[in-house]
Amino acid sequence: MPGTVLLLAASPVGRGCLVDAASVLPVLAAVPPAVLAGTDTANVVELADPLEPQAVLTRLRAAAAAPGPLTVYVTGQLHLDRRERLPHLALARTTPSTVRYTALPWHWIREELRLRPTGATTLLLDLHADRETWEWLRAHPLDSGRNNAVYGRIAPPPSRRTVAAPAYMRGVATVLRSGHRPPPDRLHQEALARCAADGGGSGADLVLAAPGPVAGDPHAVISAAVRAGRHGDADALAARHERAAALALGPASEDALHWAEVRADLAMFAGDPARSCRAWLAVAEARLRAGQEPGTPAVEAAVDRAHHQWGRIRDAARARELGAALAALRGRVPGRREGALDHVQRELGRLQTQG
Numbered sequence: 001m002p003g004t005v006l007l008l009a010a011s012p013v014g015r016g017c018l019v020d021a022a023s024v025l026p027v028l029a030a031v032p033p034a035v036l037a038g039t040d041t042a043n044v045v046e047l048a049d050p051l052e053p054q055a056v057l058t059r060l061r062a063a064a065a066a067p068g069p070l071t072v073y074v075t076g077q078l079h080l081d082r083r084e085r086l087p088h089l090a091l092a093r094t095t096p097s098t099v100r101y102t103a104l105p106w107h108w109i110r111e112e113l114r115l116r117p118t119g120a121t122t123l124l125l126d127l128h129a130d131r132e133t134w135e136w137l138r139a140h141p142l143d144s145g146r147n148n149a150v151y152g153r154i155a156p157p158p159s160r161r162t163v164a165a166p167a168y169m170r171g172v173a174t175v176l177r178s179g180h181r182p183p184p185d186r187l188h189q190e191a192l193a194r195c196a197a198d199g200g201g202s203g204a205d206l207v208l209a210a211p212g213p214v215a216g217d218p219h220a221v222i223s224a225a226v227r228a229g230r231h232g233d234a235d236a237l238a239a240r241h242e243r244a245a246a247l248a249l250g251p252a253s254e255d256a257l258h259w260a261e262v263r264a265d266l267a268m269f270a271g272d273p274a275r276s277c278r279a280w281l282a283v284a285e286a287r288l289r290a291g292q293e294p295g296t297p298a299v300e301a302a303v304d305r306a307h308h309q310w311g312r313i314r315d316a317a318r319a320r321e322l323g324a325a326l327a328a329l330r331g332r333v334p335g336r337r338e339g340a341l342d343h344v345q346r347e348l349g350r351l352q353t354q355g
Contacts, residue, residue, distance in 0.1 A: 001068035003037030005044045006060065009075040009166075010104075012094045013049075017163055019128040019155075021075040022048045024166045027173040028073060037071050038181045049092045053104045054337075056091070057112070064112045067227070070121045072109075075166045077128045078154070079103060080136055084295060087133060087142060096130075101336065107297045110145040115265050117227075118147045118220035119212055122184050125152030126169035137206060147219055149212040151188035153195070153205045167195040185211060222262070231270035238262045252290040257283060257298075264305065273312035277322050280306035284329055294333045303333045307340060311347075316354045323348045 007028055009021040025048050033042040045063060050056050063070055078087045081100035088094075088103035095102070113121050123144055129137060134156045144150045158164040171194030175187055182190065188209060218241060225234035242259035249255055264279035284302035292299050303326075310326050313319040323344060330341040 001039070003034075003039030003042040003069040003071065004063050004066040005033060005036045005042055006063045006070070006072045007036075007044065007046045008050075008056065008073065008089075009047070010049055010056075010089060010091045011076055012090050013092050016090070016095055018077045018130065018157055019075070019164045019166055021077070021166055024075050024126075024169045024173060027170060027177075031173060031176045032179070035176050035179060035181045036073075037069060039069055051092050053091065053102065053108075056104050057108055060109065060112050064116060064121075068120070070113075070116065072113075072121070072123045073169065073172070074109075074123065074152075075126045075169045077130070078106070078133045078137075078142075079130055080133050081105075084297070085136065086297060087136070089127075105297060106142065106144075107301070110143055111301055113145050113148055115219070115223065115262065116147060117223040118217045119149070120223075121145075121148040121212075123148055123150045123152070124169070124172055124184075124188075125150065125154070125208055126166045126172075127152070127154045128164055129154055129157065131157050142208070144210075147212065147217070148210075149184055150208050150210040151184055152208045153192070154208065155205050167198055168192065171195045171198070185209070219262075222266070226266065226269050231266065235263055235266050235270070238266060252286055257286060260286070261302070268309060273309040274315065274318045274322065277306045277309035277313065277326070280309060281322070281325055281329060284333065288332070299333055300335050303329055304335055304337070304340075307335075307344070310344075316351055320348065320351045323351065 007025060009025050011017045011019055011021040025046060029046065033044045034040055036042060036044060045059055047056060047059060077090050079090050079099045080086060081088055083100055087106040088099050089106060090103045093102045137154060142154065153168045155164065168191055171191035172187060174194055175190045181187065218237060222234045222237055238259055242256055242263065245253060245255035245259055260279065260283050264276050264283060267276035267279055280302050284299055284306065287299045287302065306326055310319065310322055327344045327348060330344050334341055
C-alpha cells in the first residue's frame with residue numbers, strides 16, 4: 001500500500017526566528033519519496049513556511065485521511081499562546097503577541113491523527129522552544145497522541161541573536177539519502193549521533209522516543225472495522241468502551257468523553273453527518289457542564305467539528321433542529337474562526353425560508 005509523507009517546516013520571519021527550519025527541506029526533498037515513507041511508493045506533501053494555520057490543518061487532515069502508513073516530518077519552533085499557555089508551532093507570520101491566531105496549535109496535530117490505526121503513523125520532530133515554552137515543557141510533555149510513534153528532539157532557545165540549524169532533521173535526511181530507511185528507532189539514534197557530531201545538539205535537549213502503544217489496542221480494531229466498511233461493528237465496540245468508562249470513572253471523565261468523541265468521528269466515517277454533529281454537540285456540552293472553560297482546546301474542537309458536520313447535513317428539518325442547538329453553543333464557544341456564529345445564523349435563516 002502506498003505511503004503518505006507530510007514535510008512541514010516553519011519559523012517566523014524576522015527577529016522572532018529561532019531556527020532556520022525551511023533550510024532542511026531541500027535536503028529532505030532530495031530523498032526518494034518511497035524512502036521518506038518506508039514504503040514501495042509514496043505521495044509527498046511539502047509545506048515550506050506556511051502562512052495560515054487553517055491551510056496547514058487542511059493539508060494535515062487530508063494526509064491523516066489517506067490509507068496506508070503516514071510519516072510526518074516537522075521542523076520549527078514552539079511557543080505558548082498568552083491566553084491558555086498551550087504549545088503552538090510558529091508559522092511565518094507568528095509573533096509573541098499573535099501566537100493564538102497565527103500559529104498552529106499543537107493539539108490540532110494530535111486531534112487529526114488520533115483515529116489513525118495503531119502503528120500506522122510516525123512523527124519525526126526537530127523543534128526549538130523559546131525560553132517560556134522551554135520551562136513549560138520541563139513540566140508538561142509534548143502530547144502528540146497515544147497511537148503514534150514519535151521520535152526527535154526539542155532544543156532550548158539558541159544564544160541571543162543566533163538562529164539555530166535543524167541539526168537533528170539534517171541528520172535524518174543524511175541517513176535517508178543513502179537510499180535506505182532503517183526502522184524509526186534506529187533512524188532516530190543515527191540522527192542523534194550525527195546531530196551531536198556536527199555540534200547541533202546539546203545535553204539539554206529533550207529527546208523524544210515513543211514507539212507507540214502495545215498489541216490489542218481497541219483503536220486498531222475499530223480502525224480495521226472502518227476500513228472494512230463495518231461501521232456498525234466499529235460503533236458498537238466504541239459504545240461498549242464508552243459505557244465501561246462512564247460506569248468506572250463517570251460520564252464526564254476524560255476516558256468516557258474520549259470514546260464519545262471516537263463515536264462522533266465514526267458517525268462521520270459512516271456518512272451520517274447529523275449523528276456526528278449531534279454527538280459532537282453532546283461532547284461539548286458535557287465538557288462545559290464539567291467546568292471546562294469555553295476556550296479549552298477540547299471544547300473548541302468539539303464545537304468546530306459539530307459545525308463542520310452540520311454544514312454537511314442535507315435534510316433541512318434536521319439541519320434546522322441541530323442548527324438551533326449549534327447557534328446557542330456558538331454563543332458560548334465562538335472558537336478561533338472569525339464569524340462562525342454569524343455563519344450559523346445566516347444558514348439558519350436560509351433554512352427557515354425552505355419551510
